[in-house]
Amino acid sequence: MSRDLEQDLRQALRAVNPSPEFTNRLLAGITTQRRAATSIRRLWPRQTVAAASVLVALGLGWGAYHHQQRERALQAHVELIKALAITSRSLDRAYQAVHSLDTDKVHGG
């Protein structure tokens, strides 16, 4: 196996980024999708909070568990976004947008 051919292949197949126009379209599409999903989910956190309150009152600690799970999911999400941004820098903005939406969701309920 020729090392030169392998080197030439790595050079020929180095990763390329999509155009900024496409990245913007993708970002817009994802943002729209996430907003729609968030607005639907906003209907049931109140029910969840009410249920959690009852359960906490019963001493089950379910509300705390639910919050912890959400925090863990968010943290995993943030780490994922950071890692993927390194491998696909042109899509970094898309990840940041999704991240900020999720942060809003957590802080805004």
Added chain:
Amino acid sequence: MVYSLGLRILRSRAAAEDLTQDVFMQFFQRITTLDTPAHGRHWLRQVATHRAIDQLRRRPPLPTSEDVMSLVDETDAGDPLLANRLRALIGNLPPHPRAVVVLRYQEDMDPTEIGELLDMPLNTVKSHLRRALEVLRGHLT
């Protein structure tokens, strides 16, 4: 990563963009089920590659003359003509060997990782790589 995989396997910018959009839409629906960055990367590569192979087998995109021109990368370091020739030759490989070569040399994955990603025996991956390199070498000499 996703766009680049699509572009190298499908050899069409429009098809690569469609693939990227579909994969990322699905990715963000499933993001809470992907626990770690490594899991996320693996998922993206796996879904993008399988979709690209499926599309090639079902209905290969026909590169337009604009595609052919736009796939020439003017920022190629080294020999841009050789790089372009290699990309064209890779584009003539059957779907699975093509995907194996792209994963090996674009994503820098070793044969074991490629086998796991494509659900393919290690010997088959090695065989695809060996034959593909023979074909490429044969066309270049």
